[in-house]
Amino acid sequence: MQLFFSPTQLDHDPKKEISDGKLVDAVEVPKRAEMIFDALMKLPQIEHKPQQDFGLAPIAQVHDRAYIDFLAAFGALWAEAGRSGEGFPFVWPGRDFRTDRVPNHLDGKLGHYSFDAGTPLTDKTFGAAYASAQSALNGASALLQGDQASFALCRPPGHHAGKDYYGGYCFFNNAAIAAQYFRDQGAQRVSIFDVDYHHGNGTQSIFYDRADVQFLSVHADPMDEYPYFLGHADEKGVGQGHGHNFNYPLPLGTTADALMAAIEAGLAEINSFAPDYLVISLGVDFFEGDPISQFKLTYADMPAIGTLLKTANVPTLFVMEGGYAVDDLGRNVAALIDGFLA
Numbered sequence: 001m002q003l004f005f006s007p008t009q010l011d012h013d014p015k016k017e018i019s020d021g022k023l024v025d026a027v028e029v030p031k032r033a034e035m036i037f038d039a040l041m042k043l044p045q046i047e048h049k050p051q052q053d054f055g056l057a058p059i060a061q062v063h064d065r066a067y068i069d070f071l072a073a074f075g076a077l078w079a080e081a082g083r084s085g086e087g088f089p090f091v092w093p094g095r096d097f098r099t100d101r102v103p104n105h106l107d108g109k110l111g112h113y114s115f116d117a118g119t120p121l122t123d124k125t126f127g128a129a130y131a132s133a134q135s136a137l138n139g140a141s142a143l144l145q146g147d148q149a150s151f152a153l154c155r156p157p158g159h160h161a162g163k164d165y166y167g168g169y170c171f172f173n174n175a176a177i178a179a180q181y182f183r184d185q186g187a188q189r190v191s192i193f194d195v196d197y198h199h200g201n202g203t204q205s206i207f208y209d210r211a212d213v214q215f216l217s218v219h220a221d222p223m224d225e226y227p228y229f230l231g232h233a234d235e236k237g238v239g240q241g242h243g244h245n246f247n248y249p250l251p252l253g254t255t256a257d258a259l260m261a262a263i264e265a266g267l268a269e270i271n272s273f274a275p276d277y278l279v280i281s282l283g284v285d286f287f288e289g290d291p292i293s294q295f296k297l298t299y300a301d302m303p304a305i306g307t308l309l310k311t312a313n314v315p316t317l318f319v320m321e322g323g324y325a326v327d328d329l330g331r332n333v334a335a336l337i338d339g340f341l342a
């Protein structure tokens with residue numbers, strides 16, 4: 001199994017985030033990727049090779065140009081405004097505000113292109129997010145060339161990012177970019193299974209009206225957990241996309257049995273859809289030791305999840321999403337992948 005990762009992804013190195021009404025230490029840190037990389041490299045089936053640059057075009061197949069340009073320009077705009085440290089939005093358009101005009105002022109732009117105040121933006125974010133998306137594209141390319149599975153160690157993560165907004169530590173939606181790339185390279189149908197503690201709101205929104213990309217997500221019930229405003233079971237898709245979106249919200253405190261039952265339900269839908277490729281948005285923030293999450297899966301539960309995902313029996317791209325128990329992160333991911341490869 002090929003592993004894709006570039007050191008440029010480490011350049012996004014935020015120190016603080018807003019949580020619980022305070023500036024606290026950031027949890028989405030470069031060390032996460034280092035821990036996962038080191039642990040995966042210890043698996044005998046993993047190989048890591050230098051990767052290709054697919055450019056901005058496949059990213060722009062998912063994200064608006066103006067949004068991409070804003071992220072690229074952010075560092076200069078922040079410095080020009082005489083500010084230092086990380087950028088945070090603090091004002092958003094309310095329900096009946098206008099969103100058809102992008103404000104000139106930086107604070108207006110930050111609110112226009114984001115949905116939370118928990119995601120620090122730095123002058124290095126664009127470059128790192130670009131590199132993260134390239135890892136996903138390399139992973140997709142490996143499957144298009146005939147590999148049965150590949151692992152894109154995406155970081156920053158992607159599944160909360162929509163076509164023109166960031167949030168949830170996500171800037172470019174790596175899984176969506178990979179899925180769209182499969183379609184643009186001739187695949188007829190692609191499934192994205194989001195197995196992260198949080199609902200993949202960005203990915204859902206990007207494909208909500210489409211019949212060619214099926215989206216499924218297991219996650220903590222949005223009534224009780226971030227991102228709060230999307231991820232309910234009655235979100236089925238719209239128009240052509242109706243019947244192609246599946247959410248499996250689960251209660252806080254969920255253990256392996258219930259998470260695996262939801263994954264099995266999702267796998268049955270994937271089997272009916274019969275996709276050419278499967279993208280798994282993988283976050284191991286369902287781990288009991290995760291500092292921001294409230295599911296109760298143990299290290300010992302990880303291999304069985306990997307083994308279960310393998311039963312999809314479709315060429316599979318893993319795209320890394322969340323997981324913040326940094327010291328356990330590498331071994332949790334490696335144990336899950338070991339179960340998948342076994």
Ligand code: SP5
Nearest residue numbers: 019118157168169226292321322
């Ligand atoms: C990719 C991904 O997993 N993103 C998750 C973003 C979650 N951001 C909100 C974090 C809120 C943390 N609040 C809990 C603090 C515990 N004291």
Ligand code: ZN
Nearest residue numbers: 196198283322
């Ligand atoms: Zn998550």
